[in-house]
Amino acid sequence: MKNKSWKPWILLSPSLAAVFFLLVIPVCFVIVYSFWLRAPSGADIPAFQFGNYAKFFADFFYPSILLTTIRVALETVFLCLIMGYIPAYFFYKTESKFKPFLMIIVMLPFWISFIIRTLSWINIL
Template identity: 35%
Template sequence: MSLIAAVSGVHDSGGYRRPPNLVAWLVLMPLLAWLFLFVIVPTVMLVVVSFAERDALGRIVYDFTLQNYIRAFDWLWLKVFLTSIWYALLTTLICMFVGYPVAYTIGRAPLHWRGLLLMLVMVPFWTSFLIRTYAWITILSKDGLLNSLLVSAGIFSHSAEILYTPFAIVLGLVYNFLPFMILPIYTSVEKLDNALIEAAYDLGAGPVRAFSQVIIPLTRPGIAAGAMLVFVPSIAMFAITTLMGGGTNPTIGEVIFKQFTSGRNQPFGAALGTILLLIFVLALWITRKYREED
């Protein structure tokens, strides 16, 4: 940190934020209204439903019950939660290490290249998810392209099990979430001042020190944002774990989806969803509070 202080003298924006005036409230209104109508109201509905019962057809019957929560506190669902969080964590870490150099290279590229490179990161994902995923299945399957390549190159003596393993799940998750790591990091790298990096080098830092002590700390907001944008949505993502993992290891998104559909038990699904939201909000609240006190 001392190196940054030496070369940058970052301003503290702490005393800068003002109390809002009427205009500020008016400008914030659309966001507040949106949050109220389409985030708070559905969340409240979810919580209400989680205390309700359902009829034979799966329609909600508004009789108060704690049954859904009693059922939810079971080792089984905890295990499912942990599996989901574990995959999300692994995906986030790998995306970080794989994505950072890419984001850095794009952010440091000549100005007129950056837009093009950014587009190139995103364009593969403008194809249909299923086609992309089935393409991966074709590549990774036992008689697939990768195996025939490895066998004919003599690296493997016979086809390996790649598809329908945890490795395939992580590969699929990393593939689909990588852009959501690269883009936010890019926006942090892009604003790095060249003079700052040069100053770091001038003070005698090699590339390793320049990165560990100046560049990475300065791009930390982008890394943190990328980590959020990858970790949070990947917890409940289950299409990849079922398609590329063979569906043998249930995750929380899949369990909730099945309770809503084939289980015809929306209240129980809602209770699991409410617990997921609670765990998440608590974790975020604590980390933020801790950071502020730090």
């Protein structure tokens, strides 16, 4: 019997490549640039120094913005979990003949921008 453990990786490779090229590499660039020096002219000078981090933690302005951002992100995640769990649980438990119609009602707001763009082309023509 052949070893078929490579098949899931082949199927996942397009999405993993997208995550790697669109998320991991840009974050690595930001981390590298965070150690560089900023010249008074605005140019970035390649150097390994912690001056940017010292400036970040020395001033209370930046950490307060970071804490506010993290708080808003956590509140948004919690709200999305609650708002998403309730319909998901309802759809899982119900055995109604209206289940496809209810699913369309839930998905319809995601289609609105596409529908508006499509209809705007009709008005232009």
